[in-house]
Amino acid sequence: xxxxxxxxxxxxxxxxxxxxxxxxxxxxxxxxxxxxxxxxxxxxxxxxxxxxxxxxxxxxxxxxxxxxxxxxxxxxxxxxxxxxxxxxxxxxxxxxxxxxxxxxxxxxxxxxxxxxxxxxxxxxxxxxxxxxxxxxxxxxxxxxxxxxxxxxxxxxxxxxxxxxxxxxxxxxxxxxxxxxxxxxxxxxxxxxxxxxxxxxxxxxxxxxxxxxxxxxxxxxxxxxxxxxxxxxxxxxxxxxxxxxxxxxxxxxxxxxxxxxxxxxxxxxxxxxxxxxxxxxxxxxxxxxxxxxxxxxxxxxxxxxxxxxxxxxxxxxxxxxxxxxxxxxxxxxxxxxxxxxxxxxx
Amino acid sequence: xxxxxxxxxxxxxxxxxxxxxxxxxxxxxxxxxxxxxxxxxxxxxxxxxxxxxxxxxxxxxxxxxxxxxxxxxxxxxxxxxxxxxxxxxxxxxxxxxxxxxxxxxxxxxxxxxxxxxxxxxxxxxxxxxxxxxxxxxxxxxxxxxxxxxxxxxxxxxxxxxxxxxxxxxxxxxxxxxxxxxxxxxxxxxxxxxxxxxxxxxxxxxxxxxxxxxxxxxxxxxxxxxxxxxxxxxxxxxxxxxxxxxxxxxxxxxxxxxxxxxxxxxxxxxxxxxxxxxxxxxxxxxxxxxxxxxxxxxx
Amino acid sequence: xxxxxxxxxxxxxxxxxxxxxxxxxxxxxxxxxxxxxxxxxxxxxxxxxxxxxxxxxxxxxxxxxxxxxxxxxxxxxxxxxxxxxxxxxxxxxxxxxxxxxxxxxxxxxxxxxxxxxxxxxxxxxxxxxxxxxxxxxxxxxxxxxxxxxxxxxxxxxxxxxxxxxxxxxxxxxxxxxxxxxxxxxxxxxxxxxxxxxxxxxxxxxxxxxxxxxxxxxxxxxxxxxxxxxxxxxxxxxxxxxxxxxxxxxxxxxxxxxxxxxxxxxxxx
Numbered sequence: 042x043x044x045x046x047x048x049x050x051x052x053x054x055x056x057x058x059x060x061x062x063x064x065x066x067x068x069x070x071x072x073x074x075x076x077x078x079x080x081x082x083x084x085x086x087x088x089x090x091x092x093x094x095x096x097x098x099x100x101x102x103x104x105x106x107x108x109x110x111x112x113x114x115x116x117x118x119x120x121x122x123x124x125x126x127x128x129x130x131x132x133x134x135x136x137x138x139x140x141x142x143x144x145x146x147x148x149x150x151x152x153x154x155x156x157x158x159x160x161x162x163x164x165x166x167x168x169x170x171x172x173x174x175x176x177x178x179x180x181x182x183x184x185x186x187x188x189x190x191x192x193x194x195x196x197x198x199x200x201x202x203x204x205x206x207x208x209x210x211x212x213x214x215x216x217x218x219x220x221x222x223x224x225x226x227x228x229x230x231x232x233x234x235x236x237x238x239x240x241x242x243x244x245x246x247x248x249x250x251x252x253x254x255x256x257x258x259x260x261x262x263x264x265x266x267x268x269x270x271x272x273x274x275x276x277x278x279x280x281x282x283x284x285x286x287x288x289x290x291x292x293x294x295x296x297x298x299x300x301x302x303x304x305x306x307x308x309x310x311x312x313x314x315x316x317x318x319x320x321x322x323x324x325x326x327x328x329x330x331x332x333x334x335x336x337x338x339x340x341x342x343x344x345x346x347x348x349x350x351x352x353x354x355x356x357x358x359x360x361x362x363x364x365x366x367x368x369x370x371x372x373x374x375x376x377x378x379x380x381x382x383x384x385x386x
Numbered sequence: 387x388x389x390x391x392x393x394x395x396x397x398x399x400x401x402x403x404x405x406x407x408x409x410x411x412x413x414x415x416x417x418x419x420x421x422x423x424x425x426x427x428x429x430x431x432x433x434x435x436x437x438x439x440x441x442x443x444x445x446x447x448x449x450x451x452x453x454x455x456x457x458x459x460x461x462x463x464x465x466x467x468x469x470x471x472x473x474x475x476x477x478x479x480x481x482x483x484x485x486x487x488x489x490x491x492x493x494x495x496x497x498x499x500x501x502x503x504x505x506x507x508x509x510x511x512x513x514x515x516x517x518x519x520x521x522x523x524x525x526x527x528x529x530x531x532x533x534x535x536x537x538x539x540x541x542x543x544x545x546x547x548x549x550x551x552x553x554x555x556x557x558x559x560x561x562x563x564x565x566x567x568x569x570x571x572x573x574x575x576x577x578x579x580x581x582x583x584x585x586x587x588x589x590x591x592x593x594x595x596x597x598x599x600x601x602x603x604x605x606x607x608x609x610x611x612x613x614x615x616x617x618x619x620x621x622x623x624x625x626x627x628x629x630x631x632x633x634x635x636x637x638x639x640x641x642x643x644x645x646x647x648x649x650x651x652x653x654x655x656x657x658x659x660x661x662x663x664x665x666x667x668x669x670x671x672x673x674x675x676x677x678x679x680x681x682x683x684x
Numbered sequence: 685x686x687x688x689x690x691x692x693x694x695x696x697x698x699x700x701x702x703x704x705x706x707x708x709x710x711x712x713x714x715x716x717x718x719x720x721x722x723x724x725x726x727x728x729x730x731x732x733x734x735x736x737x738x739x740x741x742x743x744x745x746x747x748x749x750x751x752x753x754x755x756x757x758x759x760x761x762x763x764x765x766x767x768x769x770x771x772x773x774x775x776x777x778x779x780x781x782x783x784x785x786x787x788x789x790x791x792x793x794x795x796x797x798x799x800x801x802x803x804x805x806x807x808x809x810x811x812x813x814x815x816x817x818x819x820x821x822x823x824x825x826x827x828x829x830x831x832x833x834x835x836x837x838x839x840x841x842x843x844x845x846x847x848x849x850x851x852x853x854x855x856x857x858x859x860x861x862x863x864x865x866x867x868x869x870x871x872x873x874x875x876x877x878x879x880x881x882x883x884x885x886x887x888x889x890x891x892x893x894x895x896x897x898x899x900x901x902x903x904x905x906x907x908x909x910x911x912x913x914x915x916x917x918x919x920x921x922x923x924x925x926x927x928x929x930x931x932x933x934x935x936x937x938x939x940x941x942x943x944x945x946x947x948x949x950x951x952x
Contacts, residue, residue, distance in 0.1 A: 216734075245733070252946075315874045315875045316903065326878040329879075
């Protein structure tokens, strides 16, 4: 059996800062297969973005240090691969989309030139992208790349794509720029796409379009996606699977319908209880007290225990393992059996 | 309202002290910044105690010992003696006071004038901005040293006049810096909040805008200290600064010029002192910029 | 049904063409003939996407900008007709909480200075001396779920949710009746957002405040507001009771928005 597209095993990451060594990722386990869209959710400061950045080795080290674990991309451990080879994967096999579209486009070049460059670079790895016969001349390939760029812009919903290729980044609005970045990430037909809050800065109507595009790309090209977001609504409507992160741990993971319909971990339940829904009565939302702990001196055992309404002494004894809830659905909570009987919050 | 009473997590409640310790931690990461700080500390030490610690205080006061003219460096005179038989080390140590205080005076006066001009120009805008900034540009078109020379010549020699003369050519840089910072700070949300509360323009400028422009000003002051000391020495060198017998680096250097290269040691000590001071303040300024104003880093 | 506290009558705002490097920039119609009425004690939601004119309208209500046409009335009095002194007094009664709690607090002021500043500015109206102001600041902090021990601290020592509480305390300091809430929770995590929303509900019940709540987050608006207006490219598209808008949207825009809104459907 071929290895899965991405398999993160027991990943430990520390960051050295003024206060000391922070254990920012504390044993992450995650497997992404082709055709899956994994939502990575949690409060800010839980390590969602660091997990995404680790996959493309974009976390500056030092101050970061990988203490343990592996990130296997099609069976090859990215942490042990020479940087040169990781760079070759980045942008071609592994695509990235970030939240802030302004800093990720070169203001001095036309959008078209930037897209064509990415397409040509990616074509070195996979010539089929350009859809022209092997050994075609530079001219032909450039023309094909240009055609592809226009097609991609059109697919991400930019009107008059052909003409807009000649525009500079500052001539696009924020939402449009984010679409350009998404086009750029998709043009090389990556096998794995990491999208870090790609729609947070956008209006809901644009967000809906872009999420639809993302889903379409996954089914058309059979790629794997990690979608980092703090919006459970986005996860519910877009993802096939979800992993809930808290303070450097994945506390619950599984198929999205399973997790959302039967949240097993108290943290997942608390997050869901905080979202205003159609049924919420005014003043009745349940906020989650406290804050994400300092990761230099994390609480012992379960890191969520200090904020957990159901915590008992045993919770602080050791880090809870991921226990199966049903099928692929796992949750890292020792009181799982008991909480099963609880009603939904 | 139990869930409302969110207990503030301990690490959020670090004291104001913590901010300084954090800054110090980052400052210490850079060896060059630390070297600069050490050099500046030495210079400041001699500024305060140079006159007192000088091995030959009588020479500092103007006493001469013609019998000991042009002695080369030795144990008794580590940097030799000059044409009047005075100990060069003593003169340079005492000269630190004049040079550094003059430099500091120049930077301070320049900062005050520049901050007022730039702050008002940026805050009020429209024609006030135009008038003040064109005045600034006008001052900038005249070479600083020439302008200072002209002013010093008009006012007559002396410590205070020299400081005033240089300051009057020194403020435009600060005016431009502060204007830019004020224009940026004016758009901050907390300034809008203050306007929505009904705060007066003066309150907005002095309470909300100017305090937030302090960091880049401090950085520029530190970077400028070295150049101010050089300019003071420059005026001394061309003979319109502090007059002998008051020891001053530029004057010392200028006097020793006549005896080069035979009696090279007379120029050695004041030159080295200037180099140390300028280099030290520049390194310190760079270090401060990295911790106070990281966005300006290239 | 109570009296209107805020009336917006046919307000338009055009940003004039400016000279650019080559030729002129085009005129921008930020608001076009917008009319709204907010009743005393209610929560009124204004929903719009970026560029819809929400911000221009907020700034006009605060009188930080003057509409090109139309009137804005507070308790029946036209803002444009007020004298400078009357306008200053009015500022104590209309306050705002901004979206970004990291940018809306002056980093060089202590919490005490931040919360007492409105009382200092309006000391003639409020009649509080220095000690009373500090006592009142401590009370306000307790009201928003912080404590007097936070008075001497600086904004950078607080989390986003705590900063937003400080912003609310500052907005309440001058004893306002109308609070403009400009996306006050969109920069916060859902867990913190829930706390801030609950706080706002409690404060309204306790102090009888009127809220003018600006947001692009429909779920939050539905949770907090009694009535909603939708604004699109400077024009009012639909207005009505919150439930009616969500259950039976009339305009195409409202239907599109409610459809696009991502939602977690928790099983009953």
